[in-house]
Amino acid sequence: MKDKKVFVCTECDYQHPKWVGQCPSCKKWNTMVEETYQPKIEPKNTRTSIISDFSEPVLFKDIEMPDYIRSTTGIGELDRVLGGGIVDGSVVLLAGEPGIGKSTLLMQICSQLENTVLYVSGEESKGQLKLRGERLGLYGDNTYFMTETNVDNILAQVEKLSPKVVIIDSIQTMFDPNCVSIPGSINQVKECAIKLIATSKSKCFSVLLVGHVNKEGTIAGPKVLEHMVDAVLYFEGERFQSYRIIRAIKNRFGSTNEIGVFEMTDVGLKEVPNPSEVLLSGRPTGVSGSCAVCVVEGSRPLIAEVQALVTPTTFPAPRRTSNGVDYNRLCLLLAVLEKRLGLKFSQNDIYLNVVGGLSLDEPSVDLAIALALISSIKDIPIPENVLAIGEIGLAGECRSVTDMQKRISESFRLGFNTIAVPSKSITSDLKIPNDVSLISVQSIYDTLKLFKDNK
Numbered sequence: 001m002k003d004k005k006v007f008v009c010t011e012c013d014y015q016h017p018k019w020v021g022q023c024p025s026c027k028k029w030n031t032m033v034e035e036t037y038q039p040k041i042e043p044k045n046t047r048t049s050i051i052s053d054f055s056e057p058v059l060f061k062d063i064e065m066p067d068y069i070r071s072t073t074g075i076g077e078l079d080r081v082l083g084g085g086i087v088d089g090s091v092v093l094l095a096g097e098p099g100i101g102k103s104t105l106l107m108q109i110c111s112q113l114e115n116t117v118l119y120v121s122g123e124e125s126k127g128q129l130k131l132r133g134e135r136l137g138l139y140g141d142n143t144y145f146m147t148e149t150n151v152d153n154i155l156a157q158v159e160k161l162s163p164k165v166v167i168i169d170s171i172q173t174m175f176d177p178n179c180v181s182i183p184g185s186i187n188q189v190k191e192c193a194i195k196l197i198a199t200s201k202s203k204c205f206s207v208l209l210v211g212h213v214n215k216e217g218t219i220a221g222p223k224v225l226e227h228m229v230d231a232v233l234y235f236e237g238e239r240f241q242s243y244r245i246i247r248a249i250k251n252r253f254g255s256t257n258e259i260g261v262f263e264m265t266d267v268g269l270k271e272v273p274n275p276s277e278v279l280l281s282g283r284p285t286g287v288s289g290s291c292a293v294c295v296v297e298g299s300r301p302l303i304a305e306v307q308a309l310v311t312p313t314t315f316p317a318p319r320r321t322s323n324g325v326d327y328n329r330l331c332l333l334l335a336v337l338e339k340r341l342g343l344k345f346s347q348n349d350i351y352l353n354v355v356g357g358l359s360l361d362e363p364s365v366d367l368a369i370a371l372a373l374i375s376s377i378k379d380i381p382i383p384e385n386v387l388a389i390g391e392i393g394l395a396g397e398c399r400s401v402t403d404m405q406k407r408i409s410e411s412f413r414l415g416f417n418t419i420a421v422p423s424k425s426i427t428s429d430l431k432i433p434n435d436v437s438l439i440s441v442q443s444i445y446d447t448l449k450l451f452k453d454n455k
Protein backbone atom coordinates (compact mmCIF):
# COMPACT_ATOMS: atom_id res chain seq x y z
CA MET A 1 0.00 0.00 0.00
CA LYS A 2 1.27 3.46 -0.89
CA ASP A 3 2.21 5.59 2.13
CA LYS A 4 -0.19 8.41 2.79
CA LYS A 5 1.42 11.85 2.86
CA VAL A 6 0.63 14.65 5.23
CA PHE A 7 2.09 18.12 5.84
CA VAL A 8 3.36 18.78 9.38
CA CYS A 9 4.23 22.15 10.95
CA THR A 10 7.77 22.16 12.37
CA GLU A 11 6.77 24.72 15.00
CA CYS A 12 3.57 23.28 16.48
CA ASP A 13 3.19 19.75 15.00
CA TYR A 14 -0.15 20.61 13.34
CA GLN A 15 -1.01 18.21 10.48
CA HIS A 16 -2.70 19.29 7.25
CA PRO A 17 -3.59 17.17 4.18
CA LYS A 18 -2.37 19.83 1.70
CA TRP A 19 0.63 22.14 1.57
CA VAL A 20 -0.16 25.63 2.82
CA GLY A 21 2.19 28.60 3.13
CA GLN A 22 0.93 29.54 6.58
CA CYS A 23 0.25 27.06 9.35
CA PRO A 24 -3.53 27.22 10.09
CA SER A 25 -2.82 26.55 13.77
CA CYS A 26 0.18 28.66 14.88
CA LYS A 27 0.04 31.09 11.90
CA LYS A 28 3.80 30.80 11.23
CA TRP A 29 4.89 31.02 7.57
CA ASN A 30 6.85 28.38 5.61
CA THR A 31 6.87 25.81 8.41
CA MET A 32 4.90 23.00 6.68
CA VAL A 33 6.99 20.02 5.54
CA GLU A 34 5.90 16.77 3.89
CA GLU A 35 5.83 13.65 6.09
CA THR A 36 4.58 10.11 5.92
CA TYR A 37 1.26 9.91 7.72
CA GLN A 38 1.31 8.06 11.02
CA PRO A 39 -1.94 7.58 12.88
CA LYS A 40 -1.58 8.88 16.40
CA ILE A 41 -1.94 5.93 18.78
CA GLU A 42 -2.60 7.26 22.22
CA PRO A 43 -3.85 4.42 24.40
CA LYS A 44 -5.75 5.45 27.47
CA ASN A 45 -3.78 5.79 30.72
CA THR A 46 -0.44 5.83 28.92
CA ARG A 47 2.03 8.45 29.93
CA THR A 48 3.58 10.27 27.00
CA SER A 49 6.38 12.06 28.82
CA ILE A 50 10.14 11.74 28.94
CA ILE A 51 10.34 12.02 32.71
CA SER A 52 10.00 8.70 34.48
CA ASP A 53 9.51 9.67 38.14
CA PHE A 54 5.79 10.31 38.05
CA SER A 55 4.18 10.31 41.43
CA GLU A 56 1.41 11.71 43.52
CA PRO A 57 1.65 15.45 44.19
CA VAL A 58 4.06 16.24 47.04
CA LEU A 59 4.68 19.31 49.12
CA PHE A 60 7.72 21.36 48.11
CA LYS A 61 9.33 20.87 51.54
CA ASP A 62 9.09 17.09 51.14
CA ILE A 63 10.95 16.92 47.85
CA GLU A 64 14.44 15.56 48.36
CA MET A 65 17.33 17.74 47.27
CA PRO A 66 18.88 16.09 44.18
CA ASP A 67 22.65 15.85 44.14
CA TYR A 68 23.40 17.05 40.66
CA ILE A 69 26.99 16.31 39.79
CA ARG A 70 28.75 18.27 37.11
CA SER A 71 31.54 16.63 35.18
CA THR A 72 34.00 19.04 33.66
CA THR A 73 34.56 18.52 29.95
CA GLY A 74 38.21 19.51 30.33
CA ILE A 75 37.63 22.33 27.87
CA GLY A 76 37.30 25.55 29.88
CA GLU A 77 35.47 27.56 27.23
CA LEU A 78 32.83 24.81 26.81
CA ASP A 79 32.45 24.42 30.58
CA ARG A 80 31.83 28.16 30.84
CA VAL A 81 28.97 27.98 28.32
CA LEU A 82 27.48 24.91 30.04
CA GLY A 83 27.55 26.70 33.39
CA GLY A 84 30.52 24.79 34.84
CA GLY A 85 30.45 21.40 33.10
CA ILE A 86 27.96 18.75 31.98
CA VAL A 87 25.35 17.88 34.59
CA ASP A 88 25.00 14.09 34.91
CA GLY A 89 21.82 12.92 33.22
CA SER A 90 21.39 16.12 31.19
CA VAL A 91 20.83 16.32 27.44
CA VAL A 92 22.71 18.93 25.41
CA LEU A 93 22.01 19.77 21.78
CA LEU A 94 24.96 21.20 19.84
CA ALA A 95 23.88 22.77 16.56
CA GLY A 96 25.90 24.36 13.81
CA GLU A 97 26.47 24.71 10.09
CA PRO A 98 28.15 21.91 8.12
CA GLY A 99 31.91 21.79 8.64
CA ILE A 100 31.96 24.26 11.52
CA GLY A 101 33.63 21.73 13.85
CA LYS A 102 30.89 19.96 15.84
CA SER A 103 32.38 16.48 15.51
CA THR A 104 35.85 17.87 16.22
CA LEU A 105 34.76 19.47 19.49
CA LEU A 106 32.90 16.37 20.68
CA MET A 107 35.83 14.13 19.87
CA GLN A 108 38.11 16.45 21.83
CA ILE A 109 35.79 16.11 24.82
CA CYS A 110 36.16 12.30 24.63
CA SER A 111 39.87 12.48 25.35
CA GLN A 112 39.32 14.83 28.29
CA LEU A 113 36.50 12.98 30.06
CA GLU A 114 37.52 10.38 32.59
CA ASN A 115 34.33 8.32 32.46
CA THR A 116 33.27 5.85 29.79
CA VAL A 117 31.99 7.54 26.65
CA LEU A 118 30.04 6.04 23.76
CA TYR A 119 30.48 8.00 20.52
CA VAL A 120 27.89 7.05 17.92
CA SER A 121 28.38 8.34 14.41
CA GLY A 122 25.69 8.03 11.79
CA GLU A 123 27.67 10.04 9.27
CA GLU A 124 31.24 8.79 9.21
CA SER A 125 32.98 5.42 9.02
CA LYS A 126 35.24 4.09 11.79
CA GLY A 127 38.21 4.80 9.51
CA GLN A 128 37.25 8.46 9.17
CA LEU A 129 36.80 8.71 12.94
CA LYS A 130 40.20 7.11 13.46
CA LEU A 131 41.84 9.61 11.10
CA ARG A 132 40.29 12.57 12.87
CA GLY A 133 41.07 11.11 16.29
CA GLU A 134 44.74 10.67 15.33
CA ARG A 135 44.89 14.27 14.09
CA LEU A 136 43.39 15.53 17.34
CA GLY A 137 45.72 13.42 19.49
CA LEU A 138 42.94 11.25 20.95
CA TYR A 139 44.32 8.33 22.92
CA GLY A 140 40.85 7.03 23.74
CA ASP A 141 41.12 4.26 26.29
CA ASN A 142 37.74 5.24 27.70
CA THR A 143 35.82 5.94 24.48
CA TYR A 144 33.89 3.37 22.47
CA PHE A 145 33.14 4.26 18.86
CA MET A 146 30.16 2.91 17.00
CA THR A 147 28.78 3.61 13.55
CA GLU A 148 25.06 3.06 13.82
CA THR A 149 21.82 4.80 12.97
CA ASN A 150 19.26 2.47 14.56
CA VAL A 151 18.36 3.98 17.91
CA ASP A 152 17.29 0.60 19.37
CA ASN A 153 20.72 -0.90 18.64
CA ILE A 154 22.35 2.13 20.26
CA LEU A 155 20.26 1.73 23.40
CA ALA A 156 21.15 -1.98 23.53
CA GLN A 157 24.84 -1.04 23.53
CA VAL A 158 24.20 1.61 26.18
CA GLU A 159 22.68 -1.13 28.33
CA LYS A 160 25.79 -3.27 27.83
CA LEU A 161 28.52 -0.64 28.28
CA SER A 162 26.81 1.68 30.82
CA PRO A 163 28.61 4.81 29.59
CA LYS A 164 28.38 8.09 31.53
CA VAL A 165 28.25 10.15 28.33
CA VAL A 166 26.66 9.22 24.99
CA ILE A 167 27.45 11.32 21.93
CA ILE A 168 25.05 11.10 18.97
CA ASP A 169 26.48 12.55 15.75
CA SER A 170 23.92 13.51 14.47
CA ILE A 171 20.28 13.22 15.62
CA GLN A 172 19.09 13.79 12.03
CA THR A 173 20.75 10.57 10.83
CA MET A 174 19.17 8.36 13.51
CA PHE A 175 16.04 6.30 12.93
CA ASP A 176 13.56 4.42 15.04
CA PRO A 177 12.46 1.15 13.34
CA ASN A 178 8.95 1.54 14.80
CA CYS A 179 8.41 4.83 13.00
CA VAL A 180 7.65 4.71 9.25
CA SER A 181 8.99 8.16 8.30
CA ILE A 182 12.40 8.55 6.65
CA PRO A 183 15.48 9.45 8.78
CA GLY A 184 15.82 13.21 9.26
CA SER A 185 12.06 13.76 9.05
CA ILE A 186 10.25 15.49 11.86
CA ASN A 187 8.65 12.32 13.23
CA GLN A 188 11.90 10.37 13.22
CA VAL A 189 13.95 13.10 14.89
CA LYS A 190 11.27 13.48 17.55
CA GLU A 191 10.85 9.75 18.21
CA CYS A 192 14.60 9.09 18.40
CA ALA A 193 15.16 12.06 20.69
CA ILE A 194 12.33 10.97 23.01
CA LYS A 195 13.79 7.44 23.29
CA LEU A 196 17.31 8.68 23.98
CA ILE A 197 16.24 11.35 26.46
CA ALA A 198 13.89 9.02 28.36
CA THR A 199 16.66 6.42 28.75
CA SER A 200 19.23 9.04 29.77
CA LYS A 201 16.95 10.36 32.51
CA SER A 202 16.21 6.91 33.88
CA LYS A 203 19.78 5.55 33.67
CA CYS A 204 21.44 8.92 34.53
CA PHE A 205 23.90 9.31 31.71
CA SER A 206 24.46 12.51 29.76
CA VAL A 207 23.65 12.80 26.08
CA LEU A 208 25.30 15.19 23.65
CA LEU A 209 23.28 15.46 20.46
CA VAL A 210 24.66 17.02 17.29
CA GLY A 211 21.99 18.90 15.36
CA HIS A 212 22.15 20.09 11.77
CA VAL A 213 20.89 23.53 10.89
CA ASN A 214 18.76 24.33 7.87
CA LYS A 215 19.34 27.13 5.40
CA GLU A 216 17.59 29.67 7.62
CA GLY A 217 20.12 28.89 10.36
CA THR A 218 17.69 27.18 12.74
CA ILE A 219 17.95 23.57 13.93
CA ALA A 220 16.59 21.13 11.33
CA GLY A 221 13.68 19.04 12.58
CA PRO A 222 10.89 19.82 14.98
CA LYS A 223 10.99 22.90 17.20
CA VAL A 224 9.92 20.63 20.03
CA LEU A 225 13.46 19.13 20.03
CA GLU A 226 14.74 22.37 21.56
CA HIS A 227 12.08 22.16 24.27
CA MET A 228 12.91 18.56 25.14
CA VAL A 229 16.63 19.01 25.79
CA ASP A 230 18.23 20.71 28.82
CA ALA A 231 20.63 22.94 26.90
CA VAL A 232 20.90 24.16 23.33
CA LEU A 233 24.30 25.37 22.15
CA TYR A 234 24.98 27.03 18.81
CA PHE A 235 28.35 26.78 17.17
CA GLU A 236 28.90 29.91 15.07
CA GLY A 237 31.65 31.47 13.03
CA GLU A 238 32.60 32.41 9.53
CA ARG A 239 33.40 29.33 7.43
CA PHE A 240 36.56 30.92 6.10
CA GLN A 241 37.86 32.40 9.33
CA SER A 242 39.40 30.31 12.02
CA TYR A 243 37.47 31.68 15.02
CA ARG A 244 34.48 29.77 16.33
CA ILE A 245 32.03 30.85 19.01
CA ILE A 246 29.76 28.64 21.11
CA ARG A 247 26.69 30.34 22.47
CA ALA A 248 24.03 28.90 24.79
CA ILE A 249 20.52 29.60 23.51
CA LYS A 250 18.90 27.68 26.34
CA ASN A 251 20.39 26.22 29.51
CA ARG A 252 18.41 24.69 32.37
CA PHE A 253 21.57 24.49 34.51
CA GLY A 254 23.28 27.82 33.87
CA SER A 255 23.20 31.27 32.29
CA THR A 256 22.37 31.59 28.61
CA ASN A 257 24.51 34.62 27.92
CA GLU A 258 27.93 33.01 28.14
CA ILE A 259 30.02 32.45 25.05
CA GLY A 260 33.08 30.29 24.47
CA VAL A 261 35.67 31.27 21.89
CA PHE A 262 37.83 28.80 19.96
CA GLU A 263 40.28 28.85 17.11
CA MET A 264 40.20 26.03 14.54
CA THR A 265 43.70 24.67 13.95
CA ASP A 266 45.04 21.53 12.26
CA VAL A 267 45.18 19.83 15.67
CA GLY A 268 41.59 20.73 16.53
CA LEU A 269 39.86 23.52 18.37
CA LYS A 270 42.05 25.62 20.64
CA GLU A 271 40.56 27.70 23.42
CA VAL A 272 40.94 31.47 23.19
CA PRO A 273 40.89 32.68 26.81
CA ASN A 274 41.55 36.33 25.85
CA PRO A 275 39.37 36.93 22.78
CA SER A 276 39.59 40.76 22.97
CA GLU A 277 43.33 40.71 22.28
CA VAL A 278 42.85 38.43 19.29
CA LEU A 279 39.98 40.48 17.89
CA LEU A 280 42.03 43.68 18.09
CA SER A 281 45.22 42.29 16.58
CA GLY A 282 45.87 43.68 13.11
CA ARG A 283 43.68 46.74 13.69
CA PRO A 284 44.51 49.48 11.15
CA THR A 285 45.79 52.81 12.47
CA GLY A 286 45.00 56.27 11.14
CA VAL A 287 42.21 55.00 8.88
CA SER A 288 38.69 56.39 8.95
CA GLY A 289 35.64 54.23 9.61
CA SER A 290 36.92 52.09 12.49
CA CYS A 291 35.70 52.27 16.09
CA ALA A 292 36.19 49.94 19.07
CA VAL A 293 33.37 48.87 21.35
CA CYS A 294 33.10 46.83 24.54
CA VAL A 295 30.16 44.41 24.69
CA VAL A 296 29.33 42.08 27.57
CA GLU A 297 28.64 38.48 26.61
CA GLY A 298 27.37 36.72 29.72
CA SER A 299 29.80 37.57 32.47
CA ARG A 300 32.67 38.42 30.16
CA PRO A 301 33.41 41.80 28.56
CA LEU A 302 34.67 41.58 25.00
CA ILE A 303 36.28 44.28 22.88
CA ALA A 304 35.33 44.27 19.22
CA GLU A 305 36.06 46.49 16.25
CA VAL A 306 33.27 47.92 14.08
CA GLN A 307 34.27 49.00 10.58
CA ALA A 308 32.22 51.13 8.21
CA LEU A 309 32.88 52.12 4.64
CA VAL A 310 30.78 54.91 3.14
CA THR A 311 31.35 55.54 -0.56
CA PRO A 312 29.40 57.56 -3.17
CA THR A 313 26.89 55.30 -4.89
CA THR A 314 26.69 54.45 -8.57
CA PHE A 315 23.42 52.55 -8.14
CA PRO A 316 19.92 54.02 -8.42
CA ALA A 317 19.19 52.64 -4.94
CA PRO A 318 22.29 52.79 -2.68
CA ARG A 319 23.65 49.50 -1.31
CA ARG A 320 23.70 48.66 2.36
CA THR A 321 25.41 45.54 3.66
CA SER A 322 25.80 44.61 7.26
CA ASN A 323 27.94 41.83 8.64
CA GLY A 324 27.72 41.03 12.36
CA VAL A 325 25.11 43.70 13.12
CA ASP A 326 21.38 43.43 12.45
CA TYR A 327 20.58 45.04 9.08
CA ASN A 328 17.49 46.78 10.44
CA ARG A 329 19.53 48.24 13.28
CA LEU A 330 21.94 49.73 10.73
CA CYS A 331 19.06 51.26 8.75
CA LEU A 332 17.61 52.73 11.94
CA LEU A 333 20.93 54.31 12.95
CA LEU A 334 21.42 55.71 9.44
CA ALA A 335 17.99 57.31 9.60
CA VAL A 336 18.78 58.86 13.01
CA LEU A 337 22.14 60.23 11.80
CA GLU A 338 20.64 61.60 8.60
CA LYS A 339 17.75 63.30 10.39
CA ARG A 340 19.58 64.61 13.45
CA LEU A 341 23.01 65.46 12.02
CA GLY A 342 22.05 66.12 8.39
CA LEU A 343 24.64 63.67 7.03
CA LYS A 344 23.80 62.56 3.48
CA PHE A 345 24.00 58.78 3.79
CA SER A 346 21.23 58.37 1.21
CA GLN A 347 23.68 59.28 -1.57
CA ASN A 348 26.21 56.67 -0.47
CA ASP A 349 26.72 52.92 -0.42
CA ILE A 350 27.35 51.64 3.09
CA TYR A 351 29.24 48.54 4.15
CA LEU A 352 29.38 47.65 7.83
CA ASN A 353 31.43 44.85 9.31
CA VAL A 354 32.30 43.50 12.75
CA VAL A 355 35.84 42.13 12.60
CA GLY A 356 36.46 38.47 13.44
CA GLY A 357 33.10 37.07 12.36
CA LEU A 358 31.52 38.17 15.63
CA SER A 359 27.82 38.92 15.76
CA LEU A 360 26.85 41.80 18.05
CA ASP A 361 23.25 42.08 19.06
CA GLU A 362 23.67 44.15 22.21
CA PRO A 363 22.31 47.74 21.97
CA SER A 364 25.54 49.11 23.52
CA VAL A 365 27.19 48.79 20.11
CA ASP A 366 25.05 51.62 18.61
CA LEU A 367 27.39 54.47 19.52
CA ALA A 368 30.40 52.71 17.99
CA ILE A 369 28.45 52.03 14.77
CA ALA A 370 27.40 55.70 14.62
CA LEU A 371 30.99 56.88 15.19
CA ALA A 372 32.37 54.51 12.53
CA LEU A 373 29.78 55.76 10.04
CA ILE A 374 30.42 59.46 10.80
CA SER A 375 34.18 58.86 10.66
CA SER A 376 33.90 57.22 7.26
CA ILE A 377 31.58 59.78 5.66
CA LYS A 378 33.74 62.66 6.96
CA ASP A 379 36.94 60.66 6.27
CA ILE A 380 38.36 61.63 9.66
CA PRO A 381 39.94 58.74 11.61
CA ILE A 382 38.94 58.09 15.21
CA PRO A 383 42.08 57.95 17.41
CA GLU A 384 43.17 54.41 18.26
CA ASN A 385 42.79 54.95 21.99
CA VAL A 386 39.08 55.84 21.73
CA LEU A 387 36.33 53.34 22.48
CA ALA A 388 32.57 53.97 22.45
CA ILE A 389 29.76 52.39 24.47
CA GLY A 390 26.08 53.37 24.37
CA GLU A 391 22.64 52.80 22.92
CA ILE A 392 21.13 55.39 20.59
CA GLY A 393 17.44 56.23 20.63
CA LEU A 394 15.32 57.57 17.78
CA ALA A 395 15.59 61.14 19.08
CA GLY A 396 19.37 60.84 18.86
CA GLU A 397 19.74 60.50 22.64
CA CYS A 398 22.45 58.27 24.06
CA ARG A 399 21.00 55.85 26.61
CA SER A 400 22.79 54.10 29.44
CA VAL A 401 23.76 50.43 29.33
CA THR A 402 24.44 47.83 32.02
CA ASP A 403 27.77 46.56 33.41
CA MET A 404 29.57 49.86 32.83
CA GLN A 405 32.26 49.11 35.42
CA LYS A 406 33.21 45.83 33.73
CA ARG A 407 33.35 47.49 30.32
CA ILE A 408 35.54 50.37 31.50
CA SER A 409 37.99 48.05 33.30
CA GLU A 410 38.36 45.76 30.26
CA SER A 411 38.75 48.73 27.88
CA PHE A 412 41.48 50.18 30.09
CA ARG A 413 43.22 46.80 30.33
CA LEU A 414 43.48 46.75 26.55
CA GLY A 415 44.90 50.27 26.32
CA PHE A 416 41.82 52.40 25.59
CA ASN A 417 42.11 55.56 27.71
CA THR A 418 39.41 57.72 26.11
CA ILE A 419 35.97 56.15 26.45
CA ALA A 420 32.78 57.70 25.11
CA VAL A 421 29.93 56.68 27.41
CA PRO A 422 26.29 57.76 27.91
CA SER A 423 26.18 60.70 30.38
CA LYS A 424 23.55 58.81 32.46
CA SER A 425 26.01 55.98 33.05
CA ILE A 426 28.57 58.21 34.79
CA THR A 427 27.61 57.65 38.40
CA SER A 428 29.51 58.39 41.61
CA ASP A 429 30.18 54.70 42.36
CA LEU A 430 31.95 54.16 39.01
CA LYS A 431 35.66 53.52 39.57
CA ILE A 432 37.57 55.20 36.77
CA PRO A 433 41.28 54.38 36.48
CA ASN A 434 43.54 57.47 36.75
CA ASP A 435 44.70 57.42 33.15
CA VAL A 436 41.22 57.08 31.68
CA SER A 437 39.17 60.07 30.56
CA LEU A 438 35.47 59.61 29.91
CA ILE A 439 33.65 61.55 27.21
CA SER A 440 30.11 62.12 28.38
CA VAL A 441 27.65 61.68 25.50
CA GLN A 442 24.15 62.96 26.08
CA SER A 443 23.03 62.89 22.48
CA ILE A 444 24.46 62.07 19.09
CA TYR A 445 25.38 65.79 18.63
CA ASP A 446 28.09 65.39 21.31
CA THR A 447 29.95 62.90 19.11
CA LEU A 448 30.76 65.67 16.64
CA LYS A 449 33.18 67.12 19.25
CA LEU A 450 35.36 64.06 18.72
CA PHE A 451 35.78 64.85 15.03
CA LYS A 452 36.30 68.62 15.45
CA ASP A 453 39.18 68.12 17.93
CA ASN A 454 40.91 65.71 15.60
CA LYS A 455 40.61 67.53 12.32
Ligand SMILES: Nc1ncnc2c1ncn2[C@@H]1O[C@H](COP(=O)(O)OP(=O)(O)OP(=O)(O)O)[C@@H](O)[C@H]1O
Pocket residue numbers: 096097098099100101102103104105123135264265266267
Ligand atom coordinates in the same frame (compact mmCIF):
# COMPACT_ATOMS: atom_id res chain seq x y z
N1 LIG B 1 43.66 18.66 8.42
C1 LIG B 1 42.98 19.71 8.85
N2 LIG B 1 43.61 20.81 9.23
C2 LIG B 1 42.95 21.88 9.67
N3 LIG B 1 41.63 21.94 9.81
C3 LIG B 1 40.94 20.88 9.45
C4 LIG B 1 41.58 19.71 8.94
N4 LIG B 1 40.61 18.83 8.67
C5 LIG B 1 39.45 19.42 8.98
N5 LIG B 1 39.65 20.65 9.43
C6 LIG B 1 38.64 21.63 9.90
O1 LIG B 1 37.61 20.91 10.52
C7 LIG B 1 36.36 21.28 9.94
C8 LIG B 1 35.47 20.06 9.89
O2 LIG B 1 35.20 19.74 11.22
P1 LIG B 1 34.06 18.74 11.63
O3 LIG B 1 34.06 17.56 10.74
O4 LIG B 1 34.21 18.55 13.11
O5 LIG B 1 32.77 19.62 11.33
P2 LIG B 1 31.26 19.23 11.57
O6 LIG B 1 30.62 20.46 12.12
O7 LIG B 1 31.17 17.98 12.35
O8 LIG B 1 30.77 19.01 10.08
P3 LIG B 1 29.57 18.10 9.55
O9 LIG B 1 28.33 18.89 9.77
O10 LIG B 1 29.87 17.95 8.10
O11 LIG B 1 29.61 16.82 10.30
C9 LIG B 1 36.70 21.74 8.54
O12 LIG B 1 35.75 22.67 8.07
C10 LIG B 1 38.04 22.38 8.75
O13 LIG B 1 37.87 23.72 9.16
Ligand SMILES: [Mg+2]
Pocket residue numbers: 102103104123169
Ligand atom coordinates in the same frame (compact mmCIF):
# COMPACT_ATOMS: atom_id res chain seq x y z
MG1 LIG C 1 30.41 16.07 11.87
